[in-house]
Amino acid sequence: MITVLLILCLQAEPAPAVTNAEMFALQGENNILEEEHFGIINGLATIGVKYKDAASLCGFWSPPYVSSDFSLEITLFGEKVPANRYAWRPFEVTREGTLGKIHVLTAATLLYQYRAGMLSLSLKNTGDTEVQAPLHLAWGGTLDQTEVWEFSRPQSQTPAPAMLLDKGLKKTQGACVLALQTDEKTIAWDADASSGSTRITLAAGEEKTIHLCFGMGDASIVETCRQLLTDSPNQLGQSRAEYTKRVEDLFTRLPRLTSDNPALETFYTRSLVHFLTNRWETPEFVLHPYYGTGSIKGGCVCNYLWNFGEVWELLPLYDPRAAREHIQQFLKIDITRHFAFIPTRGDAFGPWYMVNQEKIIGLIYFYVKNTGDADFLKEVVNGRSVLDWVVLNALHGDDPAGPVQLIDYGPSNSHLELRRGYPYNHIMPDLNGRRYMNYCMAAELCALMGAPAPYLKERAEALKLLLKQELWDPDLRWFRFKDAAGNTDLRYTVQLFKLVNSPVLDAEQRAGLLSHLNETEFLSEFGLHSMAKTDIAYDQVDIDNGGGGACTCFPPQIAERLYKSGHGREADDILRRILWWGERLPYWGDSLVANGMDYRKDTPLQCTLDGVTPAQCIIFGLFGVDAAFNGDITFRPQRTALASRLKLTGLTIRNNTFDIEVAGEEYSVRCGDRQIRAALPKALVFLAQEKEFHVSE
Template sequence: MTGPGAARDAAEERGEAGGYAGADFDFDLRRSVAETLWTGSGWSTAALVPGTVCGVGACYAPPHAAPQARLSVAFEAGGVRIEDNGTPGIAGGGLLLAGGVWRLDGIERHGTYHRRDTGGRLVSLSVRSTLTPLYGQPGYALLIRVRNRGDHPLDVRVLPELTSGPVGRVPLGDWGWMPPLPELTGRTRAELVHEGLELRLDPGGEGDCALAVRIGDGVRGGSPREWARASRERTAARTAKALARVPRLVTDVPGLDAYYRRSLASGLVCLWDNPAFATSPFVATSGIDGGALCAYAWDTGGYAPHTLALMLGGAVGDVLETMVKADLTDHYAIAPDGTGTGVAYAYSGWSLVMLAHAAACHDGLGPGLLARLHETEYRLADRFPAAGELRDYGSQHNLLEMRGSGWEHVVASPNAERAWSLDLLAELAEATGAALPVAELRARAGRILRAVRTELWDARAGWFRSRYPDGHGELAYSVQAFDALRAGACTPEMAAALLSHLREGAFLGPYGVSSVSAEDGPHYELGDVDWSGGGAYTGEAPQLALTLWERGEDRTAWDVLSRVLWLGAHFPYYPQDHYCDRPAAPPRGRRANVIAGLTGAEAVLTGLAGLRPRPDGALDWAPPAWLPGAVELRGLRYRGHEIDLRLADGRAAAAVDGRTHRAGTSGPVRILEAPDG
């Protein structure tokens, strides 16, 4: 076999994951501002005990859960007991954490002990641990290497202690937003396995031991070292497959490369690979800390559909099929077993259509699936009562979950998104040949957008009003209004009025975007960073930047995106939400990771770089008129072709399978035609 397909297959076989190797995602723990770090294998996850060199905390491997487990490790060297308890300050005289590296396949930490014993003799040890979550069985392995830096031989004993707390099986259908706590009755066991705990170390000598903690049943043969090695190999293969089509970013713009890589890492840690799940991979909304291992339609399709489609390949169709089969008229997400969980969510229909549109662009979409998706979209819309051409989307639990009233009932968003989804369904029908009422879809979309403009716009405020069932209206300056702009609800005058609110001290902070304008006294608050102010859900700032790039507002788009580049320097994967006035995330009660972290890569690919995939398989390119520096994408794989883009010094060039196309900056140019047939 020759041609672009052969080149792609050879690249995948070599493990050249879209130009990236696994080591490209290594993260120096000294830079981390995350409260607790987790690592996952697609089967099991485990948490570090903060401040320790070897301590491991909670472990989740659905259906098994050990939320209160803790593995502690002490050392005895030359008769001296050395604790590894992360005690801060001058009282911390045990093993001292000195740094480490977060990797896609685990976490490495290193520490030091350098003290004289009661007899005045120096005991100096270097300790290095490697935590590897296991694949194929629930649990993790911990490999420990000790080096004697002293000038006399040492007998070293490694002293592990496991405190498990309640350990048990939680049915896959019960894994919702919060990490599950198993019942005390019927609990399964947590087992500590170890080998080589006694070491004889000469001066300068090294020795190692291996531990593993396994939760639940399914014990198999082998050793901790073998289990760890097999899990690392599996992670490398999963990573290569997920990133085989994703391009490498090369840029001279400070902070952009790290932000893009950490965005991709945020997607990778949300992909689970357990055959008991409804799909494999299963795209969890969060999951690394055991919570939100369910898949929201909104997060899955609404934030980074093109980047996710690149990662999933043909499996994106399985994800869509599973969500369509679930009853999303009464649920916001699907649990790992494919059953619905939570309440109805107003954004589900639009999000499914967005993911289907991306699937059609990258891999094609069958007319049968599109017909079922059309039916699902209408059932989801009918779940909410009609208000003329618009829908009443209910109260906060169906919408943004703000803690005060305001953006509720008949709102510009997601009514505008529904019009967008109907237009996309029409476009998909034309591309696939599905027998959908194209003219009717477009006519209804137009009527909805006109109703949003005429019924909800407040020209004096320059903002959309929410309309309540009793007829009264309320102004809530929510970032969701910019999504209505993206969906096409605004005239040029309305767009200018909306964007005038995008300023410092209102929606913009030095470290991101506020979900509610700080100038909105009734609704702005600091307790719910997610949707009520002081920060935002992690996908919001890059999605706003993408909206601005799509409108040709290149400098403003970069101004927005540049405010969140700090995330790439300080998180190995992005958290659920973060503040916009200081470089931090809420400390507790929020999810440690989120699939919407992929939105950063989406903004780079389809905003900053200007890629425009088409549902018929063509690829257009609309380079921005202004860029903050040189930007290259190398090794994008699209419809069996390899594509490289370069934008620098006002020039734009694309290479498709080695053939160069040049582009101007006045509008989109087609760099790849739709495939025949």
């Protein structure tokens, strides 16, 4: 049975229709992710998988347990079996290779609901005579337990000698246990060498399958692995069924995109995989479920507000309860001093980050807009209502008793973290510009709760005038920044494009910024540069903010803002350059390169939660979906050169479900048995009280 399953998932020809089971599969010939960053996850554990050979695993993390140097290598005839084909799914990698007359199919599968996985090894003699194949297993790894899950992958250091089990080995270090067991009775185990050996005899055409179960946890993991092996095929089937169920659940909560541009469809779909890969179900964590900044191979499992805040529109549709709980957890820590919390304890760590206030306000604002849960604003966290926290953060660094001032953020270069010493600090235009919407969002939420605060909007308008007066350079059509002495300098950072749909800009400034969105400065064949190629601070190897590419969330965020401000052509131009992301990587990490088909490698964040921002961009930008606080929903799809036909099916927002279909210059929106058509660029509004549509100019 396992052979049939493996052959099916390794077929080169695409299936006529992609099933839920194969929705996120990536064939190895399309993958550019290096082995060091390649792995799988099941919500409780994550492990690295080597794809150059057919049967090796490396590194095992299951918070709070760590075996960072875990290794399992299987050889035949004293050699690793080279993998000539492989396929990835979030919880499983299948590999295929041949050594001599032995054809090898393997499946490395993390079993849902367990801190355990299974390596299935299927050997087939393709020759016409009997073969005796020496098989050797080498198993190693230190073992530790830690509550500290921050940016880096936790590293284990404590040696743990192997001890014999009935059909395998175990390592014990304090309360931590690492187990490896098998259903193959002929394997002779050597605890001193931490290995096992046997000789597999296969008649001509004969096939044999061996299952190895590995797990990590407390002492009960030994019995867990033994029990799992008593019914290996069924356990594998259950995990595959559970994975399919999770994919189905994802698309019950979020819409599917279909299009006559397959690359756009793949890009959107691949984006959503990060809700599966970055969802942790760890009992020892303070939130259940917990959406970490990172996941694969234990990298960046903590929660950074600068990352979590990027999914502010979409997470409330997918998991509104988790959105609430994560917001509350961030409010429990002092985000005027810290930028993250550790998932095991909920403790704050790290310094204050300058975008904290924008992120927490946006998270609360879009949660209320997209769910209708205004009562959330009344909830009390650490002695303040959520609404009070919104106002407090909108005024952070401001003195409401006096006139609005541009904030001096100090000498730290942490906003861009440029590596070559060039500054971007003190009075920065993008950060000060974002304060405008912080005021406006806070004012809207206050009005919603019957506590109007007109002074917030007044301060926003005063800030707008001051920003132009103090920092706008009309000749260069760009904003300057000021140092502590009042001297100005220029940094052509992509961050300024995040203001394009904000009323903080007037028409002159918006046109000026967009004049720089060209191939000489910010655009290359494969993406958007975080620093203009003409800036003296440009650094090719500093991918995220220094120029060589951009943080994964930046291009789709800016494209979404361009769509919302009516600049669809520019938005299309960004997206068309990054559609390759969906076809060449199983998941997306911290940053991707703009002038090559590549990604940032010098970071443990190789699977980032804000990878969902392309889907967010397409729903709320390209399709122009916008919920009002009264429950009305506006649909304003944009003309796009990316596809002539595209459809969102099953968009559930504010307790109503919609299908939106664009065909050429027309589009339609359906809700239940009600459907209405309109010509682009007119907007359609669904009136929540009347349950009817009307056309808006």
